[in-house]
Amino acid sequence: MGEYLDKGLHEECGVFGVYRQSDAAHLTYFGLHALQHRGQEGAGIAVADGKTVRCRKGKGLLSDVFGRNDLDGMTGKNAIGHVRYGTAGGGEVENVQPIVSRLANGGALAVAHNGQIANAAELRKELEDKGSIFWGSSDSEIILHLLQGTKGPLIEKIKQACNRLDGAFAFLILTEKNLYAVRDKNGLRPLSLAKQGDGWCVSSESCAFDIVGAHLVRDVRPGEIVKISAAGLESCFYTEETSCNLCAMEYIYFSRPDSVLERQNVHGVRRECGRLLAQEDLDNFFKADIVVGVPDSSLSAAAGYSEAIGLPNEMGLIKNRYVGRTFIQPTQAQRDLGVRLKLSANVPVVRGKRVVLVDDSIVRGTTSKRIVALLRQAGATEVHLRIAAPAIKYPCFYGVDMSTRAELASASLEPDVLAKVLGADSLRFLSVDDLKQACGCQGLCTACFDGSYVTPLYSNKI
Numbered sequence: 001m002g003e004y005l006d007k008g009l010h011e012e013c014g015v016f017g018v019y020r021q022s023d024a025a026h027l028t029y030f031g032l033h034a035l036q037h038r039g040q041e042g043a044g045i046a047v048a049d050g051k052t053v054r055c056r057k058g059k060g061l062l063s064d065v066f067g068r069n070d071l072d073g074m075t076g077k078n079a080i081g082h083v084r085y086g087t088a089g090g091g092e093v094e095n096v097q098p099i100v101s102r103l104a105n106g107g108a109l110a111v112a113h114n115g116q117i118a119n120a121a122e123l124r125k126e127l128e129d130k131g132s133i134f135w136g137s138s139d140s141e142i143i144l145h146l147l148q149g150t151k152g153p154l155i156e157k158i159k160q161a162c163n164r165l166d167g168a169f170a171f172l173i174l175t176e177k178n179l180y181a182v183r184d185k186n187g188l189r190p191l192s193l194a195k196q197g198d199g200w201c202v203s204s205e206s207c208a209f210d211i212v213g214a215h216l217v218r219d220v221r222p223g224e225i226v227k228i229s230a231a232g233l234e235s236c237f238y239t240e241e242t243s244c245n246l247c248a249m250e251y252i253y254f255s256r257p258d259s260v261l262e263r264q265n266v267h268g269v270r271r272e273c274g275r276l277l278a279q280e281d282l283d284n285f286f287k288a289d290i291v292v293g294v295p296d297s298s299l300s301a302a303a304g305y306s307e308a309i310g311l312p313n314e315m316g317l318i319k320n321r322y323v324g325r326t327f328i329q330p331t332q333a334q335r336d337l338g339v340r341l342k343l344s345a346n347v348p349v350v351r352g353k354r355v356v357l358v359d360d361s362i363v364r365g366t367t368s369k370r371i372v373a374l375l376r377q378a379g380a381t382e383v384h385l386r387i388a389a390p391a392i393k394y395p396c397f398y399g400v401d402m403s404t405r406a407e408l409a410s411a412s413l414e415p416d417v418l419a420k421v422l423g424a425d426s427l428r429f430l431s432v433d434d435l436k437q438a439c440g441c442q443g444l445c446t447a448c449f450d451g452s453y454v455t456p457l458y459s460n461k462i
């Protein structure tokens, strides 16, 4: 990620697929475009025309990989695509997805995976001991090797493979004729299904359906394998032991505000997090002048906080929308300037004001520290930091780039100590109970807040 500004939280991957659509490759391009926020390291599209599966992929953004005419030769009515931020294995092109392979029966298939397989190290060793040779180093490739080692029609192979995998996986498989959508039994990563004319779409987030004119039907259920073929849509489950534990960070940070996950609109959840966060300040007769959200991901929470507490929600920080990719290998001085390149304080708005600064999360604390300093330099008299998520204290082994406790600011520092380190006058987080209430869905993974992991940890260490 050296080419990008040093971000606190990295997105995950996004998957998108279409079935029975003329111009499937172009539609997949547009779907992936709506999911670009989930991964910027690599992108790819595989398309099937009933006889073959063709794939084009490369490093970088979608627009780096696909030029104006690059999709012209990719004919076929079914396609899948992927945007990657790697969580296992490096950023090399071998790990960019979809990964295309051939089973022993000669059938070609392409796989696009979002998530992280918790027992990847154990499975890879077992497969290598049995003779598998891996092409790359990502955990996603394990899915293909497991399929090769099982018997029966593909749907049976997928069931058997899924029963060996643990952790987080939402993946798509494209064969010459069919499309499969699979979600792990804990429902850790999102995956939704939509109807488009007489065809279908599948996506990590529903925001991608809107852009291609498809209509959200439902989430793929935890443990479900959906097969889309000429016969229509068939559904089966690889296990009966299922429960929904969607990643809470999808609501807090990763997903786009216009997406609907498990029937909850992401903007609505964030706004409710902000409202609930304000409650304790209201009860304590907390005094401030304005509420400022950190653009863009905290704006919904700031709106909810401001509504509940009755203070104006002001545009005290401005984001430069053209910052994303900046310079290759920035110098340390340029890194230090990072937040100024991305965010500027709106001086006339914050000067002389007691500011409630609302952000969605603190991971390493770098962003908050820089923004608090920025507001003070702009003349804010007080800066009270309010985080619309609980304190992150434990690593994630399910596909989010927070892998050691040492890098997490809240793992070792209580809020009042952390407030001092960040230069804020006060600091409060949302409680886990309030987060669950705001998300309103039946189950939620909250492991990085409370250490309640929904799978065994295998060789991963807390």
Ligand SMILES: O=P(O)(O)OC[C@H]1O[C@H](OP(=O)(O)OP(=O)(O)O)[C@H](O)[C@@H]1O
Pocket: 007, 008, 009, 010, 253, 294, 295, 296, 297, 359, 360, 361, 362, 363, 364, 365, 366, 367, 368
């Ligand atoms: O405590 P830290 O390690 O700094 O990480 C936390 C920050 O990271 C994310 O923002 P980021 O700047 O990555 O992206 P955004 O512009 O999409 O919010 C998140 O919204 C927090 O602001």
Ligand SMILES: NC(=O)CC[C@H](N)C(=O)O
Pocket: 011, 012, 013, 014, 084, 085, 086, 087, 088, 089, 095, 113, 114, 115, 116, 117, 138, 139, 140, 399
């Ligand atoms: N962020 C993700 O979902 C990544 C998928 C997979 N673990 C990879 O590294 O390619």
Ligand code: SF4
Pocket: 188, 246, 247, 248, 249, 250, 395, 396, 397, 398, 399, 400, 445, 446, 447, 448, 449
């Ligand atoms: S541990 Fe945290 S980031 Fe990881 S899946 Fe669970 S809620 Fe999401």
Ligand SMILES: [Mg+2]
Pocket: 294, 295, 297, 359, 360, 367
């Ligand atoms: Mg942020």
